[in-house]
Amino acid sequence: MRMVDAGKKLQCSVLKVALRALFSVYLLSLPLLAANDDQPNAVFFRLKTTYEKELQKLSSPDLEEIVSEQDKYLAALKNIQKKVQTAGELERLLAVNKEIDRFSMARKITADDLSKDVPELIPFQKAYIKATGKLSIERARKILTLAENFEKALDSLQVSLTKKDDVRGAVEAKTEKDSLTNSAELMEARALILETEAQAAKEKQSETNTVETLAQKNPTEKAAAKPAIANNVPVKKKYSDSPEKRINQRFEDLSKCIMKQDFSQAAKFVNPAYVKTADANKLRRGFMDAFPFLQLPESSSRKIRIASLKINDKADTATLIQELWAGYQWNPLPANKWIETEGDWYLDISEVEKMRPGDLIRLERAEQTKPWNRRSPRISR
Numbered sequence: 001m002r003m004v005d006a007g008k009k010l011q012c013s014v015l016k017v018a019l020r021a022l023f024s025v026y027l028l029s030l031p032l033l034a035a036n037d038d039q040p041n042a043v044f045f046r047l048k049t050t051y052e053k054e055l056q057k058l059s060s061p062d063l064e065e066i067v068s069e070q071d072k073y074l075a076a077l078k079n080i081q082k083k084v085q086t087a088g089e090l091e092r093l094l095a096v097n098k099e100i101d102r103f104s105m106a107r108k109i110t111a112d113d114l115s116k117d118v119p120e121l122i123p124f125q126k127a128y129i130k131a132t133g134k135l136s137i138e139r140a141r142k143i144l145t146l147a148e149n150f151e152k153a154l155d156s157l158q159v160s161l162t163k164k165d166d167v168r169g170a171v172e173a174k175t176e177k178d179s180l181t182n183s184a185e186l187m188e189a190r191a192l193i194l195e196t197e198a199q200a201a202k203e204k205q206s207e208t209n210t211v212e213t214l215a216q217k218n219p220t221e222k223a224a225a226k227p228a229i230a231n232n233v234p235v236k237k238k239y240s241d242s243p244e245k246r247i248n249q250r251f252e253d254l255s256k257c258i259m260k261q262d263f264s265q266a267a268k269f270v271n272p273a274y275v276k277t278a279d280a281n282k283l284r285r286g287f288m289d290a291f292p293f294l295q296l297p298e299s300s301s302r303k304i305r306i307a308s309l310k311i312n313d314k315a316d317t318a319t320l321i322q323e324l325w326a327g328y329q330w331n332p333l334p335a336n337k338w339i340e341t342e343g344d345w346y347l348d349i350s351e352v353e354k355m356r357p358g359d360l361i362r363l364e365r366a367e368q369t370k371p372w373n374r375r376s377p378r379i380s381r
Contacts, residue, residue: 043157044173051150055185058143069131070107076124077103084118092118108132111313137196140189147186151177178366181332181359182307182323190353191310191319194335198317198351238343243311247318247338247345254347255304258291271339271346286349290336293324296364301325307332316340327366 077100084092095117103109109128115121154177161170180186239246250269257266267275267283275283288294293302303325310319318338323330334353338345355363 041169041172044154044169044176047150047153047157048176051146054146055143058139058146065135066132069128070103073103073109073124073128074100077121080118080120096121133196136192140192143185143189144193147180147183151180154180178327178329178331182330187308187321187332190335191308191321194337194353195310195312195317195319198319198337235343239345243315243318243340243345244309247309247320248306250338250345250347251306251320251322258287258294258304259302261294263287269347271348271350272342274348274350283349286352289352289354290334290347290349292333292355292360293326293363293367295360296367299326299367302367304333305330318345324363326363327369329366331363331366 077096081093081096081100084096095115099115099118099121102113109125109132111129114125154173158170158173158177161167161173241249254266254269257263257269263280263284266287270283270286274286278286291304293304304322305325307321307323307330309321312318316339319335320338321335322333324333325331334355336353337348337351339348340346
């Protein structure tokens with residue numbers, strides 16, 4: 001019995017020594033394993049972390065500037081409140097008090113909030129809308145600049161890792177770069193900038209037309225223009241659905257013509273006023289800008305769809321962002337502007353966000369991408 005017990009004790013001792021040795025080898029190998037796993041992605045992780053932190057700063061509104069604009073507007077409200085109260089104007093006082101309560105809760109002003117009962121408020125309300133809108137535009141431009149710099153850094157990292165034969169790291173950088181333009185922050189920033197620029201151009205053109213009309217008119221023309229009141233009669237709409245549904249249907253029909261490169265049929269979906277003054281070459285260039293993939297070699301697997309659609313408050317213009325199926329994923333294309341005119345929705349190719357040459361090259365490479373077999377073993381050297 002004693003010999004058996006001694007044997008068992010010896011076996012246990014040997015086993016413990018072996019386990020301790022194995023555990024020691026494991027502990028010594030941990031730094032090497034960690035280095036092998038983390039080192040190739042260290043630069044990528046640092047780039048992504050920095051980008052996300054900076055994006056978070058930009059995505060959060062500048063509270064200090066917004067609060068400053070809110071204080072200015074509230075001060076104007078208090079001054080007008082005191083004036084109408086001193087004048088004994090009860091209805092106007094109630095309207096001002098109502099606006100103070102509304103703004104204290106909502107903390108924002110839109111075109112629908114412009115005061116009809118107290119016209120003195122309108123200049124202050126428009127100033128607030130302009131100031132806060134300017135902050136949003138500046139933030140959107142900073143987001144686009146940040147994303148462009150991040151994309152360049154990822155592109156450089158992808159090239160560097162490919163040269164080092166770190167395929168896994170290079171694919172990770174490429175995947176992040178390809179998905180970057182599909183992010184909600186960038187799409188919203190592009191749409192906001194395009195919408196703002198389109199609205200500014202529209203207002204500028206309206207002012208120019210008004211000045212030219214006033215300068216050209218003489219008393220005889222003014223008298224002759226008086227009977228033309230019938231021109232103010234609203235044009236009957238050619239559709240009964242919502243603007244969103246109508247634009248979706250029009251875009252689908254237009255895309256079929258675009259894929260066939262049948263520009264004569266596609267012109268039926270373009271702003272009629274533009275088509276009247278444009279020749280075939282000008283229309284073709286407009287379509288090339290609106291659908292930049294037309295500049296690339298033909299592809300049978302090509303598809304496009306609407307990624308986002310934003311109708312303005314007046315429901316007379318819309319910002320449409322489309323996507324192209326290439327490289328076995330959806331790739332964003334420049335935003336397009338649609339307008340409602342002559343009772344229907346049309347593409348306005350006179351105001352198109354053009355695609356950058358570098359983005360067009362990446363789009364061409366994406367269309368040439370072959371399916372990637374995730375299960376294929378990596379060949380070690």
